[in-house]
Amino acid sequence: MRVGTARAAAAEWVMQHASTEAGFMGAYFSGSTIGLPDELVMSEASDIDVVVVTEKAEPPPKIGKFVYRTTLIEITYLSWNQLASIEDVLTSYHLAGSLRMDTIISDPTGKLRRVQTQVSQHFAERVWVRRRCENARQKIEYGLRAIDISAPWHDQITAWLFPTGITTHVLLVAALRNPTVRLRYLAAHNVLNEYGHIDFYPELLRLLGCDHLTPRHVEHHLDELARTFDVTTAKAKTQFFFSTDITITARPIAIDGSRELIRAGYHREALFWIVATFARCHKILAVDAPDLQLQLAPAFDAIVADLGITSSDSIIRRAENVIHFLPRLWETTEDLLLANPGIV
Numbered sequence: 001m002r003v004g005t006a007r008a009a010a011a012e013w014v015m016q017h018a019s020t021e022a023g024f025m026g027a028y029f030s031g032s033t034i035g036l037p038d039e040l041v042m043s044e045a046s047d048i049d050v051v052v053v054t055e056k057a058e059p060p061p062k063i064g065k066f067v068y069r070t071t072l073i074e075i076t077y078l079s080w081n082q083l084a085s086i087e088d089v090l091t092s093y094h095l096a097g098s099l100r101m102d103t104i105i106s107d108p109t110g111k112l113r114r115v116q117t118q119v120s121q122h123f124a125e126r127v128w129v130r131r132r133c134e135n136a137r138q139k140i141e142y143g144l145r146a147i148d149i150s151a152p153w154h155d156q157i158t159a160w161l162f163p164t165g166i167t168t169h170v171l172l173v174a175a176l177r178n179p180t181v182r183l184r185y186l187a188a189h190n191v192l193n194e195y196g197h198i199d200f201y202p203e204l205l206r207l208l209g210c211d212h213l214t215p216r217h218v219e220h221h222l223d224e225l226a227r228t229f230d231v232t233t234a235k236a237k238t239q240f241f242f243s244t245d246i247t248i249t250a251r252p253i254a255i256d257g258s259r260e261l262i263r264a265g266y267h268r269e270a271l272f273w274i275v276a277t278f279a280r281c282h283k284i285l286a287v288d289a290p291d292l293q294l295q296l297a298p299a300f301d302a303i304v305a306d307l308g309i310t311s312s313d314s315i316i317r318r319a320e321n322v323i324h325f326l327p328r329l330w331e332t333t334e335d336l337l338l339a340n341p342g343i344v
Helices: 003-016 086-091 093-099 111-122 126-145 153-174 184-194 198-208 215-235 251-263 267-288 290-306 312-339
Strands: 024-030 048-054 064-068 071-079 104-106
Touching (some): 003 024, 003 071, 003 104, 024 093, 024 111, 086 093, 086 111, 086 126, 093 111, 093 126, 104 111, 126 312, 153 184, 153 198, 153 267, 153 312, 184 198, 198 267, 215 267, 215 290, 267 290
Antiparallel strands (some): 064 071
C-alpha cells in the first residue's frame, strides 16, 4: 500500500467517525510517515498515526491501532488545551514535530490551522530547537529519578527503558528529525553518522546495555518474545493505554518489524522495542493470566539480564549512569545544533 492511499483511508475514518463526536476540533497526521511522499510504498511494519483534537479538557482514552479499509491506523486524542499556547507547542518535542508542516486532515474552527502556521514559522529557530532538546533532556532525568523499585519487575524495566531511550530523541530533535518511537536508535545512528559523530553512538548502546550482543542473541530473544506475544494476545482482556500494540493486528510491527531490523544488520537497534514489548506483555499477563506470566518470566528475565540488569539495585545504578552521562549528551547536542544548516 502506498502512503497516499493509507492517508486517504485515515482521513476518511476521521471524517466519518471522529468528526461526528461532541467536542471535535480537528485532526492531523503525526508520527514517522508525515514527511513521506504519497507514492512511497509503506512498510508492513508501519502504521498511520492520527491525532484527533477535542475541546474536552480530559480527552477520551487513546483508541490505539486498528485496521480500516486494509490500513493500520493509530488514533490518539489530544485536548485543545495542550495546543492553545504556541510557546508550549514549540517547546514540546512531541507536539512540535508533527505541526511543522501541513498535516491537517480537518479543522472546522480554523484554530488548528493558526497553530500549525505559527509552529511552522518558528519551528527551526534556534531558541525553540534548544528548548525542545531541553524538554527531552528533562524527561530523561525526571523519569529516571522517579523509578519505583517497589513496582512489579516489568514496570521497573519500563520505567528505566523509556527515559534511557530518550537520549536518542535529544539528538534527533537537534537534527530537526522526527523523534520516532520504535526506530529511535536507528534514526540516532543515522544522524550521528551524517554529522560526523558516529564514534558517539556506541555510548548510547552501552547505556542501553546492548553494545555486546550478536544478531544470533537478539533473534533468539525475538523468538521468545514472539511466543510471549502470541500467548498475551490470546489472553488479554484488561485495557491498558498500549493494549492495541499487543494484538494480532499489531504483530507485523512488534515482531516482523523487529526481525526485519535484525536481518538488515541492525540487531542492536531492534533491542529497544523488543524489550519494551516484552515488558508490556508481562504487564498484561500479570493481570489477565498470572500463571502464564510466571511460566514465561524466564525469557523476559534472560533478555534484561543480557542488558546487564538483574535486580532493582542494578536498575538504579543504570539510571544513575544515564543521568551522569547527560552532560556528555548535551555537548554532542550542542555540536549538532551549531552544525545544523536548517536551524536559523
